[in-house]
Amino acid sequence: MSDPKRLLMIDDDPDFVEGIKAILVAANYSVDVCYNPKDGLKALQTGNYDLLLLDIMMGRGAEGIMIARKMRKDPKLREMPVLIITGIREQMAFLFPGGPAHPRFVEVDELVEKPIKPTLLLEKVSALLKAAEANKTKQDNV
């Protein structure tokens, strides 16, 4: 059996993190957590992760958007799949008159809204990892 895939989660909500982490660990993923954007960026730059689970509203504000943008400009991190899990539409309900919360200008791979069902979470993570793998093989063959 191959080594477990390494996931990083950047999210400031300890209760939410606890739940998601338990689901992922039970599915044989290795999960590291950072609770603020600053530690998160440091971990991304020093660690070697296969996928990032990213919150939006943290620290000063919508700092998840800032991280996602920064990754897409970084040659080392550009290929890493990003799954945004956010409660932004609920958190900022007064600014979202029912509109979609997708950040069209950030090239994240997927965005799902909290709360997320365990089956959907595992589905999304596995699909993103597979797609990243396929992408990598394709590039290696070029």
Next chain:
Amino acid sequence: MADELTFSDEIANLLHASHGNPLNTCIQCGTCSGTCPSAPFMKHSPRRIIAMINADMKEDVVNSNTYWFCASCFHCTVRCPREIDIAELMYALKRYSMWNQQYQEDLIGPTFSETFVKTIFGSGRSYEPVLATSYLFSFGVPEFIQEAQTATTLMLKGRLPVLPARIKGLKNFRRMLGRIIPIGGLE
């Protein structure tokens, strides 16, 4: 990356970019509470709220009126001998409370902030009569009449706008804000 995250850690994460020292450097001297002009009206003084955060009393802190009674005068911040940015802490608590939609029920602060932010999203400039609606309902009849009288006098003296001001480049302005926070309905 501790497994058990305390409330104090959560607050530290909200303040990760703050220019002040961490809350656990507080020596409980009370300079902040002695300086704060709002302290007599707060359920817990600033000094006490810091002690409560450090003691992990999350529910009591979030459900108190303390941080909503901060007027952002920054007197505590400039006087703190440990250089803790206490006013910034109050902003962080407000963000926490807004994002989690958890605050003491009878407060006007949260509604006022939402109304203000929405007004600027809509027009680029603030407009007093719209802002007024967030608090007028909380008044009794005599207060309401007095407020209306003051408003009328100000209007007659040419000091209240009849129409809201708008910036010209409103479309770009809204798209600009949409790049920072992905609000709906921009397209």
Next chain:
Amino acid sequence: MKKYAYFPGCSLEKMALSYHVSTMETTSRLGVELQELEDWNCCGATAYFHIDELLAYTLSARNLALAEKENLDLVAPCAACYKNSYFTNEYLKEDPDLAEHINFALEEDNLKFSGNISVHHLIEIFVNDIGFEEIKSKVTNPLEGLKVAAYYGCQILRPKKEHLTVEEPVFFEELMKSIGATPIDFAERLRCCSAALIITNRHAALSMVRNILHNAISSGADIIATACPMCQVNLECYQKQVNQEFGTDYSIPVLYFTQLVGLALGISPKQLRIGSELVSTTPALSFAKRGSPNP
């Protein structure tokens, strides 16, 4: 002639129109040109910091970028606009990641923040750029006998700016002396006017306003001078409510420092929009030798 980008802020459009008008009248006579920022936006006040600080920085950064486009330093007459513009400028300069992110937003408006201008409060222009000697030399109507409570409020001084003392400032009193007025000792001069609490916590706010009014009056002031629209409105327009709440009978006029400077320069009260107050300035200004408004 020294020229600045002028960011009046939302209050000066109507509520504090007299501040705007008197600013224009006085600066032009003192050799300073204020060019209003084209299509400026709200500074975000404090409310934006309650929701998202990155959004707050974006609002101020847009104004800074508009000033940079004109290659002019920014001047704000409102303490809150000044504080937000000043610190956004500082924070974006010291954090390139933050500046890059905010610049990504500014692209939507074809603007760019570079951090190559400085930010000043209007009163600093009078104190540092024009200077007391120059002002004195232009005074034709010294406000002799007028006892002024020079009220600094909060955000001009706080949080601490590189170049300003937070505990023992004297520049406002010195400015009042330069126009012939007598600044009084006034302990509450650095205390808070209650700002937006006047809306969100009326009782606390009125009590804070009362403390300032009481201290100014008992210290012998004829008039309070302010350098911020929020301070002016809270201290002046709510005196009636204060009196009702606390059974007091305070009645002290509150003018902008620019209106007092204007009177000393010989500008007519009407041109300074004196007369749009809720508390009459007539008794106080009759102390001054000339330039008092028509009864």
